[in-house]
Amino acid sequence: MALYLIMIIGAAAAIVVGYKVLRLLRLKVPPGPRALPIVGNLYDIKPVVVRCFTEWSQVYGPIFSVYLGSHLNVVVNSAALAKEVLKDNDQQLAYRNRTPQINKVSRNGMDLIWSDYGPHYVRVRKLCTLELFSMKRIDALRPIREDEVTAMVESIFRDCTTNKPADKGVVLREYLGMMAFLHITRLTFGKRFIDSKGMIDEQGKELKYILENAVLKSGTRKSGLAEFLPPWCSFLFNVDSEALAAHNVRIDTFTDKIMEEHILARNNTGNTNNHFVDALLTLKNEYQLSHDSVIALLWNMISAGMDTTAITLEWAMAEIVMSPRVQQKAQEELDRVVGRGRVMTEADIPNLPYLQCVTKECLRLHPPTPLMLPHKASTDVKIGGYHVPKGATVSVNVWAIARDPAVWENPLEFRPERFQEEDVDMKGTDYRLLPFGSGRRICPGAQLAIYLVSSTLGHLLHHFNWTLPWGVKAEDIDMMEQPGMVTYMRTPVRAVPTPRLPADLYKRLVAENV
Numbered sequence: 001m002a003l004y005l006i007m008i009i010g011a012a013a014a015i016v017v018g019y020k021v022l023r024l025l026r027l028k029v030p031p032g033p034r035a036l037p038i039v040g041n042l043y044d045i046k047p048v049v050v051r052c053f054t055e056w057s058q059v060y061g062p063i064f065s066v067y068l069g070s071h072l073n074v075v076v077n078s079a080a081l082a083k084e085v086l087k088d089n090d091q092q093l094a095y096r097n098r099t100p101q102i103n104k105v106s107r108n109g110m111d112l113i114w115s116d117y118g119p120h121y122v123r124v125r126k127l128c129t130l131e132l133f134s135m136k137r138i139d140a141l142r143p144i145r146e147d148e149v150t151a152m153v154e155s156i157f158r159d160c161t162t163n164k165p166a167d168k169g170v171v172l173r174e175y176l177g178m179m180a181f182l183h184i185t186r187l188t189f190g191k192r193f194i195d196s197k198g199m200i201d202e203q204g205k206e207l208k209y210i211l212e213n214a215v216l217k218s219g220t221r222k223s224g225l226a227e228f229l230p231p232w233c234s235f236l237f238n239v240d241s242e243a244l245a246a247h248n249v250r251i252d253t254f255t256d257k258i259m260e261e262h263i264l265a266r267n268n269t270g271n272t273n274n275h276f277v278d279a280l281l282t283l284k285n286e287y288q289l290s291h292d293s294v295i296a297l298l299w300n301m302i303s304a305g306m307d308t309t310a311i312t313l314e315w316a317m318a319e320i321v322m323s324p325r326v327q328q329k330a331q332e333e334l335d336r337v338v339g340r341g342r343v344m345t346e347a348d349i350p351n352l353p354y355l356q357c358v359t360k361e362c363l364r365l366h367p368p369t370p371l372m373l374p375h376k377a378s379t380d381v382k383i384g385g386y387h388v389p390k391g392a393t394v395s396v397n398v399w400a401i402a403r404d405p406a407v408w409e410n411p412l413e414f415r416p417e418r419f420q421e422e423d424v425d426m427k428g429t430d431y432r433l434l435p436f437g438s439g440r441r442i443c444p445g446a447q448l449a450i451y452l453v454s455s456t457l458g459h460l461l462h463h464f465n466w467t468l469p470w471g472v473k474a475e476d477i478d479m480m481e482q483p484g485m486v487t488y489m490r491t492p493v494r495a496v497p498t499p500r501l502p503a504d505l506y507k508r509l510v511a512e513n514v
């Protein structure tokens with residue numbers, strides 16, 4: 001009897017093992033560069049990851065595997081494969097891969113960006129679509145955008161007409177970064193942390209400290225790599241989890257204070273505002289959000305909505321100063337539609353089709369998140385005929401797709417007219433152009449970002465002529481990316497602004513009580 005039992009168990013075990021071996025042999029993951037034990041391909045990845053992956057796609061094909069430590073990451077590099085990921089297998093590939101560090105920052109995925117697809121995600125996403133980013137709210141927040149864009153114009157005007165040596169130009173990133181910071185923090189927390197004289201208050205200083213610290217914590221390549229190695233290797237990279245915990249405490253203290261102020265103001269006046277903090281405090285119970293989730297969501301908006309817009313605008317201005325033809329055409333349109341006797345507003349954008357094409361062309365050539373955010377497989381799927389196992393990460397190389405000569409004519413040329421010849425959607429229905437992603441996890445801030453980018457570009461071109469600093473030629477501009485998940489220009493671009501409107505049109509349009 002015992003012998004029979006042993007034979008049956010043995011046969012069952014052999015079937016299970018045999019099945020697994022056969023399955024592994026039959027299920028082929030995409031090809032890719034040779035991975036070493038423990039580190040995988042980490043030793044071989046070049047600092048500007050998107051350029052490295054684009055080169056590898058030319059060697060291994062439009063879909064390839066890359067191992068971050070022992071973690072499988074599948075990278076797709078064509079519009080057809082992007083559709084397989086973001087449409088055909090959208091739900092199965094809608095999880096996120098959270099490294100231990102991201103788990104801490106996102107409070108175990110109780111936010112939106114790092115949450116896995118599931119009941120929490122669906123609830124929070126619904127809140128974003130119906131409430132935070134509804135057209136009604138985006139419209140109501142328009143005065144803040146116009147205030148911050150005109151404040152930026154005013155400071156460029158002041159600097160270029162007074163104290164700066166004119167022929168050296170201005171560093172655009174300084175102005176664009178400040179505008180993006182003030183815009184998103186005001187939208188999120190409902191206050192401007194810098195007064196009209198440029199003085200930052202104590203809360204603003206703390207906010208800046210938190211943001212700069214966050215960049216240091218998550219942006220270093222060293223600690224980023226350590227996340228993918230087995231825990232016993234982490235000592236090599238000195239990942240400081242105590243510092244991360246202390247950082248989270250500062251975030252909590254800062255945000256709790258802001259929330260207290262809003263609750264107090266609401267109790268005193270009986271009014272609620274349109275800022276995200278007010279909206280979340282009002283809707284917290286209806287959407288069953290914990291206190292932790294509210295905090296995490298507020299900070300999601302800052303981290304997703306600040307650098308992305310500043311980066312897009314800096315690349316856009318670099319392309320524009322290198323292309324006087326495009327600049328002149330956009331200015332002719334602005335002069336025709338807006339004239340030179342008033343300032344443009346967002347209401348003019350629908351009547352500025354060429355400006356809209358300029359925005360689109362910038363986002364085609366320079367999507368600020370060139371590999372989108374990584375998606376994770378919640379189950380086994382097939383992409384491009386290859387096996388992608390449950391738990392693997394899938395990245396879509398939207399940068400390479402938007403420069404693919406198979407789908408774009410002269411893809412490296414900055415030519416907004418291509419979108420006058422063919423109207424290509426950039427909000428997720430055309431897989432050749434995906435700066436905001438597509439499908440369930442598409443960027444919820446896309447429309448807000450498009451308004452802000454188009455309006456900023458419109459103002460910069462309407463108010464100023466932009467030329468290269470004295471002695472600099474277009475080919476001297478460094479069009480290479482800085483390493484990182486979001487791709488700033490490696491070298492901040494300088495350009496010389498020359499005012500082209502009457503001096504009284506350079507005043508900030510202050511938005512009171514918004």
Ligand code: HEM
Nearest residue numbers: 112113304305308309369372373435436437441443445449
């Ligand atoms: C030019 C500006 C922007 C670009 C190019 C951009 C692009 C993207 C991309 C590619 C994703 C990932 C999509 C995916 O995983 O499939 C994303 C996600 C996200 N974006 Fe944006 N974004 C921009 C601005 C903004 C702004 C202004 C906000 C908010 C104020 C925002 C909020 C978010 C959030 C919350 C997510 C996470 C969505 C999710 O996981 O479900 N983004 N964005």
